[in-house]
Amino acid sequence: MKSKQKLKIGIIGLGVGEQHIGGYHKHPACEVVALCDFSEEKQTMAREKYPQMRVTAHADDLLSDPAINVISIASYDNYHYEQIVQAIDNDKHLFVEKPLCLHEKEAKHIHALLCQKPHLKLSSNLILRKSPRFIDLKQRIEARSMGKVFYVEGDYNYGRIHKILEGWRGQLDFYSIVYGGGIHMIDLLQWLTEDQITEVSAYGTNIATQETNFQYNDTVVSILQFKSGMIGKMTANFSCTYPHFHKLAIYGTNATFENGWPHANWYHSRDPNVPPLSIQTEYPGTHKGDLIYSFIQSILSGLPAEVTKEEIFTALAVCFAIEKATSQAGSVVVEYLN
Numbered sequence: 498m499k500s501k502q503k504l505k506i507g508i509i510g511l512g513v514g515e516q517h518i519g520g521y522h523k524h525p526a527c528e529v530v531a532l533c534d535f536s537e538e539k540q541t542m543a544r545e546k547y548p549q550m551r552v553t554a555h556a557d558d559l560l561s562d563p564a565i566n567v568i569s570i571a572s573y574d575n576y577h578y579e580q581i582v583q584a585i586d587n588d589k590h591l592f593v594e595k596p597l598c599l600h601e602k603e604a605k606h607i608h609a610l611l612c613q614k615p616h617l618k619l620s621s622n623l624i625l626r627k628s629p630r631f632i633d634l635k636q637r638i639e640a641r642s643m644g645k646v647f648y649v650e651g652d653y654n655y656g657r658i659h660k661i662l663e664g665w666r667g668q669l670d671f672y673s674i675v676y677g678g679g680i681h682m683i684d685l686l687q688w689l690t691e692d693q694i695t696e697v698s699a700y701g702t703n704i705a706t707q708e709t710n711f712q713y714n715d716t717v718v719s720i721l722q723f724k725s726g727m728i729g730k731m732t733a734n735f736s737c738t739y740p741h742f743h744k745l746a747i748y749g750t751n752a753t754f755e756n757g758w759p760h761a762n763w764y765h766s767r768d769p770n771v772p773p774l775s776i777q778t779e780y781p782g783t784h785k786g787d788l789i790y791s792f793i794q795s796i797l798s799g800l801p802a803e804v805t806k807e808e809i810f811t812a813l814a815v816c817f818a819i820e821k822a823t824s825q826a827g828s829v830v831v832e833y834l835n
């Protein structure tokens with residue numbers, strides 16, 4: 498494909514956003530033409546490493562550039578909403594880091610704007626779906642190798658407490674570990690089981706960080722009711738003394754899957770003398786740009802991306818309900834936008 502026909506990409510935020518570059522360049526129809534970061538250090542790095550790309554401190558330079566077709570938003574969580582709105586106003590397709598936004602009213606507004614422009618594609622980096630181990634698990638569930646799934650557990654063990662104590666996350670006016678990490682597990686559980694969470698209850702604690710400047714819950718546990726009658730539990734644990742890990746257990750009527758390091762276990766008997774089978778598919782085995790190819794394909798073909806707009810709003814709606822449930826007694830019904 499000739500350069501002038503290619504989709505022109507701009508990326509805002511060069512932390513995880515830098516890894517988007519490789520994702521776009523795996524697709525022959527893409528050319529990353531502009532990078533934005535308000536850190537001078539990052540700009541210097543970007544000019545040296547990517548001399549063919551324009552580098553700017555101002556997101557507006559990309560968002561208002563008519564030559565740019567696609568924007569990746571990998572800025573701090575609190576900037577996503579305003580950048581998304583501007584991008585939609587200027588007719589750009591969007592790949593947005595999770596969480597899409599931080600407030601229900603913002604999600605409703607983005608949803609309404611996208612409904613007015615159905616030609617625009619939105620996807621998000623709910624990357625656990627690309628882990629070979631979880632793809633393998635999904636295939637087993639689909640093949641009904643586990644029988645009927647009746648209970649699921651996902652613990653997002655963050656293992657990087659310094660990021661909430663020292664970085665931007667703890668300095669925002671509002672930060673949620675459920676939106677920042679738990680969302681990966683919520684999406685994974687719904688994607689694996691093709692079920693939808695309808696109601697949640699939740700508790701949060703900040704015992705581990707109460708002597709610090711981090712002013713939000715550092716650990717949240719939620720109980721989940723699914724549409725099918727299945728039940729679940731999801732924990733976002735940002736304070737754990739534990740390496741970054743997705744602790745996942747899926748209980749079916751015929752078998753149980755339990756993620757482990759380095760291998761997962763597949764229990765197929767209640768007899769304590771029968772050892773579980775070892776599942777050795779790669780984990781996590783993901784690159785942060787892995788979902789971008791299908792996002793670009795969705796722009797070119799009109800077919801759904803691996804992570805669709807509807808699925809992004811669905812995961813976010815569950816997270817909003819969990820966050821709400823931590824501050825009130827009793828359960829909260831998930832309010833879906835789709």
Ligand SMILES: NC(=O)c1ccc[n+]([C@@H]2O[C@H](COP(=O)([O-])OP(=O)(O)OC[C@H]3O[C@@H](n4cnc5c(N)ncnc54)[C@H](O)[C@@H]3O)[C@@H](O)[C@H]2O)c1
Pocket residue numbers: 509510511512513514533534535536539554555556571572573574576594595596622623624665677
């Ligand atoms: N999908 C995933 O697995 C995953 C992993 C990590 C982070 N994230 C998300 O990516 C986003 C960025 O997180 P990170 O870990 O890369 O942070 P980071 O601090 O490592 O990098 C963010 C970069 O963006 C720049 N930046 C922030 N806001 C900006 C703005 N408005 N304009 C220009 N530059 C801006 C900062 O200067 C910084 O260099 C967050 O929303 C986070 O939740 C997603």
